[in-house]
Amino acid sequence: MSNPVKKVVLAYSGGLDTSIILKWLREEYNCEVVTFTADLGQGEELEPARKKAEMFGVKEIFIEDLREEFVREYVFPMFRANAHYEGVYLLGTSIARPLIAKRQIEIAEMVGADAVSHGATGKGNDQVRFELGYYALKPDVRVIAPWREWDLNSRTMLLDFAKKHQIPISADKAGGDEPPYSTDANLLHISYEGKALEDPWGKPDENMFMRTVSPQNAPDAITTIEIEFEQGDPVAINGKRMSPATLLTALNDVAGKNGIGRLDLVENRYVGMKSRGVYETPGGTILATAHRAMESITLDRNAGHLKDELMPRYAEMIYNGYWWSPERQALQRLIDDTQKTVNGVVRLDLYKGNVTVTGRKSPNSIYSEAHVTFEADTVYNQRDAEGFIKLNALRLRLGFDRDSVK
Template sequence: MSDVKKVVLAYSGGLDTSVILKWLQTTYGCEVVTFTADLGQGEELEPARKKAELLGIKPENIYIEDLRETFVKDFVFPMFRANALYEGFYLLGTSIARPLIAQRQIEIAKATGADAVAHGATGKGNDQVRFELGYYALKPDIKVIAPWREWDLTSRTRLIAFAEEHQIPIAKDKRGEAPFSVDANLLHISAEGKVLEDPWQEAEEYVYSRTVAPEQAPDKPTYVEVEFERGDAVAVDGKRMSPATLLTELNRLGGANGIGRLDLLEGRFVGMKSRGIYETPGGTILYVAHRGIEQITLDRGAMHLKDELMPRYAELIYNGFWFSPERKMLQAAIDQSQGPVTGTVRLKLYKGSVSVVGRKSPNSLYSLEHVTFEEDSVYDQRDAQGFIKLNALRLRLLNRQQS
């Protein structure tokens, strides 16, 4: 423990990370640098600065950064080019935020001469793996401190007692047990644990905060157009926007129409099953829109290969291997496919559903001449006979062998 001189802590300013901050000071006797990232979680971050200062952190050791644009441009958008879904449903909202936080912690550690990093993830979840795989990939010799795997503050009562002993301010709503645990960023908000632990019981409406109930959504559908360039969304309803601004607008539209709710029982990387309630309104629209523009611009072979690669790509992100060579290899293949993925998709939003109702592109592979039911001069239907016979040859020979 005495080997640690300075540690960069991923710090939210909440009860848990404030206790961790003081625990690092008292247990390791080290200097602490706090890093607080604005990823669009919707909370004021300046209170985190004041809390850190109150706990004795020097102003030059307090880092509070707005990373929303970086988050969407360099992490969310590359992932959405792959149409990534974990276990068929999850849009990876928590998973994709962790490598960015880990990356900035390591960069700050290098800039400040810190020899360690710390996080507040528990020993039961995926986040500890995601953070630490990121740390080690970017700085193999970094020391990692994971308090939840080390200390004896194993209950809310003990955390509060520690906070009171060290004069750490405690919000009134933190003295009782929170009804569930929350993680939020610009892509999604998740809730898990406590009242949500019985997978048979439907989540109460108070669990949801970013979307109206589909039953309460407008009775008239909302139409929206999303424009893409080389696989990335660049405009909504003809208005060009930065990545974070665009996702914020899609969140507004999706939330108002009850879109993006998911009740998922997922297989954690550490081995257990967990239940999460996710809201990803803008991401759900973006996912459907991206698949819509690919329908008209991507060749069948490229699209089908992407769909084969996607589960592996999604699993890598979920498990924390964003910085792995295999994820980078898959990303290169995915990005190569996105050259022609330019155009506009029109979507219909209605009471929790989002569907593609129109698509157009200067790179369209759709040929009305070839597909029409009317008379044409470009396709000879007699060619299909040979095509079918050649494809049937191995089946006919196999049947002869088995007869």
Template sequence: MANINKVVLAYSGGLDTSIILKWLQDQYQCEVVTFTADIGQGEELEPARAKAQALGVKEIYIEDLREEFVGEYVFPLFRANTVYEGEYLLGTSIARPLIAKRLVEIANRTGADAIAHGATGKGNDQVRFELGAYALKPDIKVIAPWREWDLTSREKLLAYAEQHNIPIERKRGNQSPYSMDANLLHISYEGGPLEDPWQEPEEEMWRWSVSPERAPDKHLILELEFAQGDIVAIDGTPMKPARVLSYLNKVAGANGIGRLDLVENRYVGMKSRGCYETPGGTVMLKAHRAIESLTLDREVAHLKDELMPRYASLVYNGYWWSPERKLLQELIDSSQSHVNGKVRLKLYKGNVIVTGRYSATNSLFDANIATFEEDEGAYNQKDAEGFIKLNALRLRIAAQLQSR
């Protein structure tokens, strides 16, 4: 790619992007601007700054995006009860549109010619970053080193790092480290022993949670308060979105909640095996469905469930900034105006158990109608006979035809 004088690199300070930084400088003879998003990975930030400075980077952007990430990306995701392929809570997927947005904004601010990312040519993230960037800046140039260079394995990357004196943390003898991605919603693990789907994950791999077997023998009770589909308080204490998720991660992880071992279908066509820890998100999903069960109209709830797999695929495949995702989001968000109230949960050895749900203003549950005791005329049970016969009419006609 010609005429590249300045590039904004999505930079984590990890193995891939540390090597990419040096490779961009050598291959393109260009200035590199690094952008590191603080979306909950915490301890990775200052090492990333130090590495970038050591490699001669003059413009370093490290931004605290935790509130924006949870409030404007994670919370909308959970209003839809989003689960990909029945299990995955999209922790990696949902971070990419925010990073893509900031890459484009920093490119505009610094006058950069291109953006660059460390996603491989086999993965989903290349699609997510680039679809987001093109949606927001159609003429942006994108450099994806994994699609250009010959460093096609972890071993070659480690050798390159040693050759150029690039320090790599968590080096395990001659073995490659896991490929990890962390943010406030989750931490993911790929590669190494996980490339054998029959191999059980090593217990030492997990960082955010204890195993259910080692979780406390006493349960923990939580009370979550919802306003328009979002958690706004825990146990009576008002909290902003990032604090909500941080707190739930801590208490749920301590109770063995949120581990997932998954073989998923990537957008690029292959199956991949990954492990995920999403303790807070696991609690949020259970609680949100519980408050919706009390406050959402039946057909609205069912329609949301029908649309959710499509919404999940859009997020997973990188179409966060697409008109169809935005349209679905408007529909989902409008359904949440009455999703207000409280949910009580019990966390115990890997389980999230709903023990109560309450809404002072928006509950559609009427005990006078639902009761098995005397309902004082609130519901005429004789009405059910006509209801059943009308719904059975087509079945009876078909049966009569078959009998003839």
């Protein structure tokens, strides 16, 4: 093989697919494999991944807790932008990929690897997100994407490969009893897609959901919380200051108990096809509502409207894998500049899947009760509105085609 690979850093979950990839890389490329497993708050014990890598004879194993960095440097900047892909999706999978790619490249540099590898398929978005990150951070890196190279294109062939190479297969996978969908989880969300969910008419099984109770089964009493913001980022819940990851964990807990954060979506993948996904983003759903409420009394009207105009582009950049692009970074600087005055407290009621804002206050508020009151005031001359209206109506009075009105 030309340009042989000596050492590759594999994004490794410890599951069947990446275990097969680990063995396949050794077989196909005759190279040393370094494994990297990121703890992004997926809620799984990661030490089994270490044990499995050791079982394969891997000498360099990286298992790293990146939860605080994930929330502080990726989730919170995204939420400052109020980002929703296609109006509703809070980008839980998308926002995790740039951090994984970044750390993979750092490890590759550290151990002298000449390639990186991932387990994303050739049909999805993640292959794009990972590889755009790799190339942005290390332009000359070699990327190995097994799903685009090998001929193991069926579940049966994967299981046969695992049996042939004595790769442990869990009882559910061996017996065909694994869940009828695939999942991806981190501290921001859990996604479910594929298999039983591929029919967009099919209703998700209630037993599928892991972080939220059904809204119908949520408590009959309202839960009231207050979230404090500093420069657009949440820093405290009910007056208690917390680290970013701790705060998001707490919001996940209270939101999940109140049935908040479920989404059933047919989205447009970057590669061109439509895909049905079901998501749980409990804490993020509260946070998105609270942040907009905080901005409502602290942002200038046109600055806020400009953010709203730019948000779909920003969200699309993250969804498509352009976190490290110059345009996303330029937009981030603009967004962050608007957040300097987004300070204060938002009060919310949580009830059976709903998040309702019931109050907001800020030392930087530009809301003026003196101007908006229906009572007598001394700061606003209502006669001024007449000239304002006539000036704005001038082009209509001069150029409107009245014959077009039937």
